[in-house]
Amino acid sequence: xxxxxxxxxxxxxxxxxxxxLISYSGLVKLVIxxxxxxxxxxxxxxxxxxxxxxxxxxxxxxxxxxxxxxxxIMILQDISAKYNYLPREVxxxxxxxxxxxxxxxxxxxxxxxAFSLTPRGKYIINVCLGTACHVRGAEKIKESLEERLxxxxxxxxxxxxxxxxxxxxxxxxxxxxxxxxxxxSYGGLDRGKAIKIIKQYEDET
Amino acid sequence: xxxxxxxxxYEVLREQFKKERDPERRVVSLCAGSxxxxxxxxxxxxxxxxxxLKNGLKGKVEIKVTGCHGFCEQGPIxxxxxxxxxYPKVKPEDIPExxxxxxxxxxxxxxxxxxxxxxxxxxxxxxxxxxxRQQLRIVFGNNGLIDPTNIDDYISMDGYSALVKALFTxxxxxxxxxxxxxxxxxxxxxxxxxxxxxxxxxxxHGDIRYVMCNADEGDPGAYMDRSLLEGxxxxxxxxxxxxxxxxxxxxxxxxxxxxxxxxxxxLGIGIKQAEEYGLLGKNILGSGFDFTVxxxxxxxxxxxxxSTALMRSLEGKVGRPRAKYIHTVDxxxxxxxxxxxxxxxxxxxxxxxxxxxEWYASLGTEKSKGTKVFSLVGKVRNTGLVEVPxxxxxxxxxxxxxxxxxxxxxxKAVQTGGPSGGCIPEDFLDLPVDYERLAxxxxxxxxxxxxxxxxxxxxxxxxxxxxxxxKNESCGQCTPCREGITQMSxxxxxxxxxxxxxxxxxxxxxxxxxxxxxxxxxxGKTAPNSVLTxxxxxxxxxxxxxxxxxxxxxVCKALFHYEVDEELCNxxxxxxxxxPQEAVTGEKKKPHHxxxxxxxxxxxxxxxxxxxxxxxx
Numbered sequence: 167x168x169x170x171x172x173x174x175x176x177x178x179x180x181x182x183x184x185x186x187l188i189s190y191s192g193l194v195k196l197v198i199x200x201x202x203x204x205x206x207x208x209x210x211x212x213x214x215x216x217x218x219x220x221x222x223x224x225x226x227x228x229x230x231x232x233x234x235x236x237x238x239i240m241i242l243q244d245i246s247a248k249y250n251y252l253p254r255e256v257x258x259x260x261x262x263x264x265x266x267x268x269x270x271x272x273x274x275x276x277x278x279x280a281f282s283l284t285p286r287g288k289y290i291i292n293v294c295l296g297t298a299c300h301v302r303g304a305e306k307i308k309e310s311l312e313e314r315l316x317x318x319x320x321x322x323x324x325x326x327x328x329x330x331x332x333x334x335x336x337x338x339x340x341x342x343x344x345x346x347x348x349x350x351s352y353g354g355l356d357r358g359k360a361i362k363i364i365k366q367y368e369d370e371t
Numbered sequence: 372x373x374x375x376x377x378x379x380x381y382e383v384l385r386e387q388f389k390k391e392r393d394p395e396r397r398v399v400s401l402c403a404g405s406x407x408x409x410x411x412x413x414x415x416x417x418x419x420x421x422x423x424l425k426n427g428l429k430g431k432v433e434i435k436v437t438g439c440h441g442f443c444e445q446g447p448i449x450x451x452x453x454x455x456x457x458y459p460k461v462k463p464e465d466i467p468e469x470x471x472x473x474x475x476x477x478x479x480x481x482x483x484x485x486x487x488x489x490x491x492x493x494x495x496x497x498x499x500x501x502x503x504r505q506q507l508r509i510v511f512g513n514n515g516l517i518d519p520t521n522i523d524d525y526i527s528m529d530g531y532s533a534l535v536k537a538l539f540t541x542x543x544x545x546x547x548x549x550x551x552x553x554x555x556x557x558x559x560x561x562x563x564x565x566x567x568x569x570x571x572x573x574x575x576h577g578d579i580r581y582v583m584c585n586a587d588e589g590d591p592g593a594y595m596d597r598s599l600l601e602g603x604x605x606x607x608x609x610x611x612x613x614x615x616x617x618x619x620x621x622x623x624x625x626x627x628x629x630x631x632x633x634x635x636x637x638l639g640i641g642i643k644q645a646e647e648y649g650l651l652g653k654n655i656l657g658s659g660f661d662f663t664v665x666x667x668x669x670x671x672x673x674x675x676x677x678s679t680a681l682m683r684s685l686e687g688k689v690g691r692p693r694a695k696y697i698h699t700v701d702x703x704x705x706x707x708x709x710x711x712x713x714x715x716x717x718x719x720x721x722x723x724x725x726x727x728x729e730w731y732a733s734l735g736t737e738k739s740k741g742t743k744v745f746s747l748v749g750k751v752r753n754t755g756l757v758e759v760p761x762x763x764x765x766x767x768x769x770x771x772x773x774x775x776x777x778x779x780x781x782x783k784a785v786q787t788g789g790p791s792g793g794c795i796p797e798d799f800l801d802l803p804v805d806y807e808r809l810a811x812x813x814x815x816x817x818x819x820x821x822x823x824x825x826x827x828x829x830x831x832x833x834x835x836x837x838x839x840x841x842k843n844e845s846c847g848q849c850t851p852c853r854e855g856i857t858q859m860s861x862x863x864x865x866x867x868x869x870x871x872x873x874x875x876x877x878x879x880x881x882x883x884x885x886x887x888x889x890x891x892x893x894x895g896k897t898a899p900n901s902v903l904t905x906x907x908x909x910x911x912x913x914x915x916x917x918x919x920x921x922x923x924x925x926v927c928k929a930l931f932h933y934e935v936d937e938e939l940c941n942x943x944x945x946x947x948x949x950x951p952q953e954a955v956t957g958e959k960k961k962p963h964h965x966x967x968x969x970x971x972x973x974x975x976x977x978x979x980x981x982x983x984x985x986x987x988x
Contacts, residue, residue, distance in 0.1 A: 236686055237667075238687035239667075239684065270688075277846075278669075278671050279672060280671040281670065297822045297836070298820075298822055299591075300833075301824055301833070306974070333671075334589065334591050335588075335592065335594070336630060337405055337631060338405045338406050339746055340406050340446075340756075341410070341444075351405065357973075357975075
């Protein structure tokens with residue numbers, strides 16, 4: 167019953183091509199679209215310098231995590247903490263040392279929100295979009311930051327200074343709307359206050 | 372410090388710590404929870420330390436940096452003992468006066484005390500503030516009294532005495548029986564009886580058993596687990612050790628969000644100190660029982676709060692849930708019996724062992740025992756963490772403790788249980804909050820998030836927000852959840868953008884039923900709740916969006932515009948000054964006008980107007 171109504175309602179529009187519930191051709195289209203997206207994403211990746219691998223640090227991280235693939239997520243977090251993202255060269259090193267396939271690391275790195283495969287800015291701004299922040303106008307804060315930095319959510323400024331991300335909840339719900347810049351939290355914001363905070367970081371030399 | 376070898380060793384040490392902590396000594400307790408931290412606790416702390424040094428008070432005054440006191444709205448919070456003088460919203464520039472008057476002379480600075488917004492009276496002590504007065508803080512109460520990085524503080528408050536009692540006077544079966552009799556149920560959302568979970572795990576087939584603490588607090592709007600781990604991690608560890616003893620486990624894990632760096636840090640310190648005292652590790656207190664705890668930091672995926680997904684994530688894999696034909700208490704982490712409980716559940720365990728199951732069972736309602744910590748946030752005056760006995764009414768929580776809705780706005784709904792929960796309208800404000808009653812009105816307890824909404828919140832937008840959230844957080848392995856939620860999101864977005872069609876409401880209901888019935892895990896099964904409850908209680912708002920193309924709350928930008936009420940507008944010009952688009956024009960002292968072509972509906976004028984002259988049309 168659902169399926170018939172669905173088809174009549176949505177199958178004609180391209181925007182709803184992701185509807186694979188019933189439509190096989192829709193599924194094929196979706197897969198093609200998605201893979202094209204991925205290809206463009208790889209092509210469009212900014213050409214950055216190849217990160218020098220700090221083997222001393224990496225060995226230390228691996229040692230702390232007992233070189234156990236079970237601790238993969240924490241290993242990736244530590245790499246992320248140093249490089250701000252997961253550089254390909256570094257992941258290759260981890261593959262060798264942990265003796266696991268790259269696909270395993272790739273699946274974890276793309277599943278969890280904490281990881282990024284592209285370089286991120288010196289300052290990572292996280293706009294909390296938790297419910298408490300949402301009902302107090304977090305979207306407006308996000309919009310004003312996007313405008314100010316001229317980037318969208320998930321993007322990094324060209325000078326690699328700022329990355330704008332959103333987070334599902336920072337657990338400072340009483341002070342919403344909240345943003346964090348790296349590990350510093352700022353609460354009780356409105357547009358003006360949010361811009362002021364970013365200005366501090368912009369002015370810093 | 373050498374390890375404690377016996378019950379006697381522990382008791383001697385505890386008495387020593389109690390003696391060292393003279394109740395009459397001068398202690399300044401400063402809240403450094405995440406809330407107060409964001410308001411600037413560290414600056415206040417530095418100013419205080421300098422001032423104490425300058426006045427030659429070093430050694431005479433103890434500065435205790437504690438975890439969350441709960442009243443986050445008023446941060447940074449300072450309480451000065453032995454009098455218990457409560458100073459909210461302390462700024463570094465207040466410190467010299469506070470040191471000179473209160474700390475040195477015990478003199479109260481009247482204008483720095485908390486002012487009750489209703490009675491306009493100044494209130495001296497923390498416990499007399501209306502926000503705290505109606506709470507029963509058995510789990511959360513010690514947060515403001517102990518330094519979370521100092522185990523001695525916790526032991527001096529009888530910490531780890533429940534562990535001693537369990538290890539030396541109770542058999543594992545007796546511990547399980549006590550938990551069963553107490554009626555404790557899972558505080559993470561499901562509400563499964565904890566004692567039964569432990570018993571099943573103990574009896575499950577297998578050589579190695581695991582206990583786990585779920586601190587992947589994913590529900591947006593809930594942060595009690597964070598505050599407990601930051602402020603009193605030992606209470607959680609003590610609960611886990613007792614649980615491990617009861618179940619017969621020697622290895623525990625705490626799965627904590629990496630977005631909570633302070634919780635990770637304080638928990639790490641807690642584990643290290645407990646190990647140094649011999650309260651964790653091999654042969655705990657000479658009892659022959661071994662138990663170690665490891666911290667695992669999550670990668671930021673909401674679905675990892677689900678038990679099977681969490682255990683896969685612990686194994687270093689992608690956190691996708693599996694069907695629960697076999698429960699995790701039989702086969703969980705590494706295919707071994709695993710007992711997973713929420714942070715708050717674990718923190719309840721020592722309290723039950725210390726006070727007895729009968730005492731605990733006397734709190735709460737028939738089927739929901741004890742207390743529950745709620746995070747009271749959103750459009751409410753006193754935001755913060757609130758601990759009340761189960762069965763307390765929503766009205767008491769929101770109006771008596773929360774102080775009602777600010778800015779003279781009208782209450783619209785309260786959302787409980789996070790993205791899986793539902794919205795409860797005004798008609799049910801007298802509902803006693805427990806697992807069953809919340810389920811009756813279509814919502815859930817969840818982990819205890821309570822988000823209050825007023826007339827300016829659009830319920831269709833809220834439903835869209837939750838569905839969008841779940842669309843992004845769905846792990847993607849089962850079709851009803853992955854595709855069904857995506858479709859719901861698209862329909863709701865259409866409605867919010869003014870493209871809603873007749874029949875959309877029915878389609879949403881049909882989709883919701885399908886997703887609920889066929890999804891693999893709890894995320895999908897509960898995903899449509901926010902849509903279903905808003906449809907049930909606020910259907911007319913959906914209809915206004917679809918038929919009249921209007922958003923009555925003024926949130927969905929395509930469906931409203933601002934107008935100036937010429938009678939109410941006195942031409943104060945404030946809105947015109949604030950408008951970033953220069954869309955508001957008018958001469959001073961004459962009614963203003965909004966140019967609809969320029970207006971971006973940013974709501975700055977609406978919020979700025981003190982005369983309610985800007986109308987949503």
